Amino acid sequence: MISLSSALLASTMAVPSLLPGFFSEWKSVQSTAFEAAKEPQKPIDANKLFDEKALEKANQRLKIRDLTSAITREFFLKNFRKGEGLLAELKALNPTNGIDLYFQSILEFEKGNFATSIFMLEECLKKNNELDPAWNMLGYLYSRSGDQERALKAFEKAIAFEPYHPVYRYNHARALWLTGSFSAALDETKRVLDLRDNMPEAYFLAGLILEDMKREKEALPYYRLAEERGLSEDDFYVHYFRLGLKLDSSADLLRLLEKTRQSKNPDLIRMQATIRMNAGEFQRALEFNLQLLSNGHYVEEDLARTGELLCRTGTGMSGLQGTKLNDAAISRIRVGFEKCEGTRRKGPDVRDPVLQPAL
Structure with missing residues (x-):
């Protein structure tokens, strides 16, 4: 007669592959039961993981960035009243990069307070010497007041911090032209057109420079390109008309007669x-x-x-x-x-x- 222990041993030996799986599942069940019996962990306060002051500063920087974008958009759309309200919120955050002074200078300019605008920009750049739009605007104000030498230096600063901005380079080219550096102005204008070939003012400027260099025949195609790209200012048409008459360009004169027929x-x-x-x-x-x-x-x-x-x-x-x-x-x-x-x-x-x- 076979004993019970012998039978159990025989059955165990007959299915050796079942044992590892059985014990593995049993271990998993025990582990799950143990974890379920444990008390749930309390949520960790985020303020204990991070420094509160660092979080506050980061949040402030995000608000300043968002307000800067919003004010820029409103000023671009000429919604100065709405932009001024947003600027008040920005000032309350005490930005240290001078951006609030830059925006305030734009508002002062729109009110006709040009001297105040210049002083604010100069103060802004003492706080942040790398704010390229402030340098460009300062150059713009210097230029419109007739101080082309100071304007030239301001535009050079703007380009140093943002070398691929076509408007900065256009302003720089214009200042070079007004200070008599015709060759350098023409080179800079061509860089502008490499960056943005649909800028009509740059074609007009190139034509003016070439006229001053006594290269009238080269200037006329630039005037044509300026007109093709939508330039329709009276001053442009006057120069275009005069050059067309001087060069006896019938095709240009024919077009200009119709374009300027209603001009005052x-x-x-x-x-x-x-x-x-x-x-x-x-x-x-x-x-x-x-x-x-x-x-x-x-x-x-x-x-x-x-x-x-x-x-x-x-x-x-x-x-x-x-x-x-x-x-x-x-x-x-x-x-x-x-x-x-x-x-x-x-x-x-x-x-x-x-x-x-x-x-």
Whole structure:
């Protein structure tokens, strides 16, 4: 007869692979039961893990950063009142990097307090010499006041901290041009266009520099590019018009005549009158000339031209009614009118075989 112990031993030996799994599971059950019986740990206070003062400073830095971004956005959108409210919050945090003074200087500028704005920027840069937008704005204020030498140095500082900013380099190029460093200004302008090729003011500036370097034919393509990119300021059109006339560029003049037809700028009105008179558009030229007389923006040559146009259109001196000119101006116009009347040959009109075929 086989004993019970022998049977158990035999069965154990028959399934040796089951034992390790059994004991492993039993150990896991014991461990789980032990952990469940333990008291739950209390949550650790975050303030005990980190230094409270360090956390407070970090939080303050985040608030300053967020407010800086928000104020910049509002100023960019010209929402100065809203930006001023945010600036009050920023000042309450006592930033040490001078950014509050920089923003305040912008508000002062918008109020017309240019001297205050300059002083604030100078104070700002004493706190933070590496604040590049403050250097650029300081240069801008120096430049508009006529101090190009100081402006040049301020723009150089801005570029030193942000060398790939096209506006900083544009301002630097402009200051170089205004101080007579034409070659350096042209090189800097080309760097601007490498950084941002859609900046119309930079093309205009390049054209002006080339004109001053007596390279007018090279300047004209830059004016075309400036116009193609949307530049439409009167000062730009005046320079473009004058160069087009000087170089006798018919294609440019044709486009400019249409572009500036509604302009109220006296120089552009004068160019319209001159070109149309030279082309035989006497009535249109007279209309432009009378605009100059009506708004009081006339010069000596406008009076003489008006007299000739009154003659050529057959309008006569009666065409001056409503202009409210003084006696001296009317007298000068009359001289131009009588000179034209005395030299103009009468006789048959000129003909064109297609436009006016002879009968």
